[in-house]
Amino acid sequence: MKFRKFTIDNYKSFQFPTEILFPDGDNGKSIFLIGGMNGAGKTAIMEGISYCLYGGKVEDIFRAINRKSLALGNASVSFELEIEMDDASPLIVKRSWSAGVIDKPKAKDLEERLVVVRDGKRVSVQNKQMWQDFIRATIPPGITQFFFFDGEKIQEIAADDHSEIRLKSSLEAALGIEYINKLSSDLLYIKQEERKGFIEISDEDLDFKESELKLQKSKLERLNKKRYEIKEDLESFKAQKEEASKRFQAHFNVEPETRDAIRETEKRRIQTANRLGQVESEIRTLCEKYLPYSLLGGLFEGIKQQIEDERESTQGEAIKQNAAELAKRIVRAVEDPEPIYKERLSYEKMAELEKRIYTLLSEGDSVNSAIKILNLSDRDAARLLQRMEEIENCDIFLLQPLLEEKKELGIELDKIEFSLQSGAATDSEREIFDQLQSEIEGCTTQIGRKTEQLRLLEEDILIYEKKIRDIEIEIEKLYEKHNVSKVKADFIEECDAIAGLLNQFIIRMRKNKVHLLQEKTYEMYKLLSSKSGLIKDITIDDKTYEIRILDKNGQEIKKSGLSAGEKEVFALALLWGLAQxxxxxxxxxxxxxxxxxxxxxxxxxxxxxxxxxGEQVIILSTDTEIDNNYFKNLQSHLSGAVSLVFNQQQELTTLKTGYFWEV
Incomplete structure (x- = not known):
């Protein structure tokens, strides 16, 4: 695997997208040199590659966003790593964080996005965790600390005599032992889960369930037999009905179902006759109650006028009879309680006024005089007027619609009775008609009963079938849980055998790997150490990973007794041994x-x-670490070199081709 290109955007001093191309060196040129002064962004590149592959906490990402861009509202950061896999296929991993367009963004506003491109095709990232797991399996994060490291990691390993013990899990991951341990643990878990299934089930329990199953199957068999009998009866009644229907049609040349139509016609005849009776009753009531009086309806206006004239004539006569008294009361009303005029009348004038009023009243109104024909009292006149009003407002005027309805009902009733009389010509035909119709109706009734019986029976059959299935499943589970289950016992035995083999494999593999690790570490340590002549061997315990450094006399040299430089070259030797x-x-x-x-x-x-x-080595260095002389020593191994140029005023890092002093 090799890195081909890394892009960093808006992270720390890399305000703008910056691409670092990693060329493929020829003839063993495996080193790519990135030069940069302190603070120029070397550590940002290391962090960016780690974030791109494995993600990170949004708080850490947010704090590292370029300050100038963040101040302008650009709360986003992205990394893209292009990788050439061992089979030469390309893999691109792009991971970005963005808060979108919001005011005063915070770390919690960042949303992470992962894009994976394999063989030039962008793959679906709906299942983000799946592709994250793929990346972690391809480049395990527990191992990369031995491939991506800095001076601090070297110091951590070189810190004390037993630092390697604290790295045991990481060391086993790097040596490939971790996965075998995980497989062994998973196998142990499966075996324990299988053992939970061993519940003591007696033969009596199984026999009881088997007898219960047999009983339910016996009941189901009886129900199936009864269903078969009912189906036979049902088919028989259907055949009888079909035969009767054919004879009916052959004899009367109509479908037997016309019997229903006849019944419906008879029903309509009864309804029509009943309605006709009601209409006739209403007509009789109207004629008896109102018809005699309604014949005089044309005289009602004259009678009303005569009553009114006689009333007015009677009132006039009453006035004439009381003219003297009325005249006196009218004259008194002129001055009592006060005069209604300014000048008071004399006695003579008052007498003259009373005389004139009397003359007027006693003469009366000749226009209102009428000949008294009815000569009714006020009470009788009021009763007669009320009666005439009742007659005018009565239902006698509904008589005409009732007469029309009676006529229509009579015509309809005649038609219905005619159709009923034509249904059967003779008594013998009527007898055959009733006999066949009765036979068909009897079969229809039996078909309905048998169909309902069959429906209920099939519901019971479904219930018993479900009971039987449940009991069979229960019995199957009981057999599975039975402690004499051969399959389960064999499986657990196989798990034990495999677990034993895995433990033996782990022991042998750890010994082989640790032996190779100590050889490779000692090999590199001799090349790097200034005291290599004093060191005879380096041993690593294959259980605890404790490292011992032995001198020529076989005496242990404590790591703490080494100089700082010796500790660091020992750490580098161990890292190289792990990689190998x-x-x-x-x-x-x-x-x-x-x-x-x-x-x-x-x-x-x-x-x-x-x-x-390694096959690809990327070194991030200052100009004092790899100076001009060291650069010349490495030049034959360089596939390329770039420099990080940091503008302190703009707080901006840019990339320049070539090392510090290269043009």
Whole structure:
């Protein structure tokens, strides 16, 4: 596996998209050199590659967004890594975080997006976790600390006599032992889960369930037999009905179903006759109650006028009879209680006024005089007027619609009775008609009953079939749980056998891997150490991974007794041994590895470690670590070099082709 291109955008001092191309060196040129002063962005590149592959906390990402871009509202950052796989197929991983267009974005607003491109085709990332797992399986994060490291990692390993013990899990991951341990643990878990299935089930329990199953099957068999009998009866009645229907049609040349039509016609005849009776009753009531009086309806207006004239004539006569008294009361009303005029009348004038009023009243109105024909009292007149009003508002005027309805009902009733009389010509035909119709109706009734019986019976059959299935499933589960289950016992026995083989394999593999690791580590340590002549061997315990350094006399040399430089070259030797032993072809990325070393150790690392560290080695260095002389020593191994140029005023890093002093 090799890195071909890395793009970093808006991260720390990389405000704008910056591409770093990693060329493929010929003839063993495996080293790519990235130069940069302190603060120019070397560590940002290391962090960016890790974030691109494995993601990170949004808080850390947000804090590292370029400050100028963030101030302008650009809360986004992205990394893209183009990889050439071992089979030469391309893989592109792009991971970005963005808060979108919002005011004053915060870390929680960042949304992560992962894009994976394989063989030039963008793959679906709906299942983000699946592709993240793919990346982690391709480049395991527990192992990359031994391939992507800086001076701090070297110091961590070199820190004390037992630092490697704390790295046990990572060491086993790098050596490939972790996956075998995981497989062994999974196998143990499966075996334990299988053992949970061993519940003690007695033969009596199985016999009881078997007898219950037999009983339910016996009941189901009886129900199926009864269903068969009902179906036979049902088919028989259907055949009888069909035969009767054919004879009916042959004899009367009509379908037997016309019997229903006849019944419906008879029903209509009864309804029509009943309605006709109601209409006739209403007509009689109207004629008896109102008809005699309604014949005088044309005289009602004259009678009303005569009553009114006689009333007015009677009132006039009453006035004439009381003219003297009325005249006196009218004259008194002129001045009592007060005069209605300014000048008071004299006695003579008052007498003259009373006389004139009397004359007027006693003469009366000759127009209102009428000949008294009816001569009714006021009470009788009021009763007569009320009666005439009742007659005028009565239902006698509904008589005409009722007469028309009676006529229509009579015509319809005649038609219905005629159709009924033509239904059967003779008594013998009527007898045959009734006999066949009765036979058909009897078959229809039996068909309905048998159909309902069959429906209920089939429901019961479904219930018993479900009971039987449930019991069979229960019995099957009981057999599966039975402690004499041969299949389960064999499976657990196989799990034990496989677990034993895996444990033996782990022991042998760990011994082989640890032995190879100590050989490779000692091999590189001799090349790097200034005291290699004093060291006879390096041993690593294949259980605890504790490392012992032995002198020529076989005495242990404590790591704490080594100088700082010796500790660091020992750490580099161990990292190189892990890379070689793991057999993983990952790129090696080293950030400022020489800052704490003296010139002797630096010379050894430049000559012996960097050219042999891996198939692709990316070194991030300052101009004082790999200076002009070291650069010349490495030049024959370089596939290329670039420099990070940091503008302090703009706080901006850009990329320049060539190392510091290269043009």
């Amino acid at each position: 032993t793991s057999e993983l072809k990952l790129p090696i990325i080293i950030d400022t590895p020489l800052s704490r070393l003296d010139s002797t150790h630096r010379d050894n690392i430049i000559r012996n470690y960097f050219p042999n560290a």
